[in-house]
Amino acid sequence: MSDTQASQTPAVQSDQPQSDQPQNAQPQNAQAQTWRDDFSRVLSPVFGSPQLDLVRGEGVHAWDASGKKYLDLLAGIAVNALGHCHPNWVKALSEQAATLGHISNFFTSPPQINLATKLHEVLDLPAGSAVFFSNSGTEANEAAFKMARRAAGGGRPIIIAVEGAFHGRTMGSLALTAKAAYREPFAPGVPGVVHVPYGDVDALAAAINDTTAAVFIEPIQGEVGVRSHPAGYLTAARELTRDAGALLVLDEVQSGVARTGSWFAHQDPEIGEGVVPDIITSAKGLGGGMPIGATITVGDANTKLLEAGQHGTTFGGNPIACAAGLAVLETIETENLLTHTRETGSWLAEQLTAVDGVKAVTGTGLLLGIELSEGHDAKAVAARALEAGFIINPVTPDRLRLAPPLIVTREDLVPFLDALPGLIAG
Structure with a gap:
């Protein structure tokens, strides 16, 4: 649910205005x-x-x-x-729920294809790119974690994350999350993750070698109070990972879907510095309140990663969540x-x-x-x-x-x- 302590998560109202005072209110x-x-x-x-x-x-x-x-x-x-309860969002959910709800991953549906197509468009993805839908940000990062291990072929066991990062609370993404208080109750956890000091390019360079499968970075770290990286850091990360044959994974779970005024934060010239990652993860705003996550491989990175049967999800990419996501992206455009x-x-x-x-x-x-x-x-x-x-x-x-x-x-x-x-x- 939350990436800090429990947040205030409102319930859904009807789409008709109501008075501020509920009926039969108690003291x-x-x-x-x-x-x-x-x-x-x-x-x-x-x-x-x-x-x-x-x-x-x-x-x-x-x-x-x-x-x-x-x-x-x-x-x-x-x-x-x-x-x-934006009218466009409510309409998309209502119409889809009345048409087709769940179909399993044996099948696809127009909302799933249309939302993936829209993500290709707003990210200007090259040919060969692909979207995997899940249910949350932590699941999106779990998929990226597995992709990194798969791409490494067993010969690159190390995945690097940055101090101050939050990538989720399931076991793989928890290993990437920096805060020791989150990880220690579940030790030993998933092995092979190294945390490097925030903003230190030299430390990042020293950590990356031929045992590195991937580097995970949030373009903006939300957990530590909304913190961007120093100028040049993402550029250096891209160059270092490319030279080492490792993947660069950008966690845009919080910073994506127009949150920074660009479709995704790394597309902002000042934040992303023109960097093109190998994998992007998204969630949160993507569903506008419906649970959905996306793990997006960029270009030929997809050819090195998961094959049929190596990952899956029961509810990921279901028609209702995808209809909600498409309504969010289209409304961002039209408004x-x-x-x-x-x-x-x-x-x-x-x-x-x-x-x-x-x-x-x-x-x-x-x-x-x-x-x-x-x-x-x-x-x-x-x-x-x-x-x-x-x-x-x-x-x-x-x-x-x-x-x-x-x-x-x-x-x-x-x-x-x-x-x-x-x-x-x-």
């Missing part, structure tokens, strides 16, 4: 105690105690069971690209959300930089990190924001993450900007 404290008790009685505690019981959403807002309205500046951690994301994100970053208590703003487009000045606690700021009706995410002790729906407007954001100085000051 807020009593109602909260009821759903908290119910949650602890029937659900796993793996995500900790939920912060809210969200019951519906519309556009950039969500409502809890007491009727309180929230400006959602996290979008399910960069998942709800079109916001909550000009690439330009909107770039312009709105640039404006938002400029406004945030001027706020008292903000030390720095990182990221691009509508994937932004707010580094707080010394003495301010991100978790406390996020808690005050939630109380005030704003959903944001504390990813480190001094950093907040914003990943609002791509449809968010300046007018939507003004109340948060007005409130932020007081939220930081406490």
Whole structure:
């Protein structure tokens, strides 16, 4: 679900406007105690105690069971690209669910082919490229992990990841994830993964040799507060892997699908520096709220990788998830959300930089990190924001993450900007 602690994930509303106050609402404290008790009685505690019981959403807002309205500046951690219950998304899901739901991987369907074709188009993929659909970002990275091992043919056991990275929580992607607290409870884990220091080209060069199968890199690291790599780092990674005969895998699970104002972050000249990877992984915003992941091989990399029967998934590429993904990509085009994301994100970053208590703003487009000045606690700021009706995410002790729906407007954001100085000051 989450790449940090449990996020606030809104439930789906009907596509008809509703009043802010639900019928038969209980007093807020009593109602909260009821759903908290119910949650602890029937659900796993793996995500900790939920912060809210969200019951519906519309556009950039969500409502809890007491009727309180929230400006959602996290979008399910960069998942709800079109916001909550966008009409195009709802229509695509409804029509597909009424037509064909699940067919297994013995067959294909028009939504699967059409979504894969659209990904080829927006990524400008060369001939020979291919898409494998799964159900999530961690599964997309698992497939890439297996591809790297398969490409190596057993003679290249080492896969390199970068400190600060988050690639998922299933066993292969967990091995790639940098945070020791995530990995250590499940030791010994998957062997053969080496983590190199962030931003250190010399350390990366020293680690890559003829035993290296692949290097995994997020163009922007979300887990550590939205951090880009130093200029020249991705270029060096591409050159080093190519010279060594290793694969370069770019994890765009969070940074892809227009989140940075480009279809994928590595296509941004400043972020990607013109780098063309061997494998791209995607998820989160791709389904706009439906679970889907994609592992995309670029050009002739596909000829070296998985063959029939070497990998699979029951639900990956199902017609409903693919219809949702196609609706997301087509709506981004028709509503000009690439330009909107770039312009709105640039404006938002400029406004945030001027706020008292903000030390720095990182990221691009509508994937932004707010580094707080010394003495301010991100978790406390996020808690005050939630109380005030704003959903944001504390990813480190001094950093907040914003990943609002791509449809968010300046007018939507003004109340948060007005409130932020007081939220930081406490």
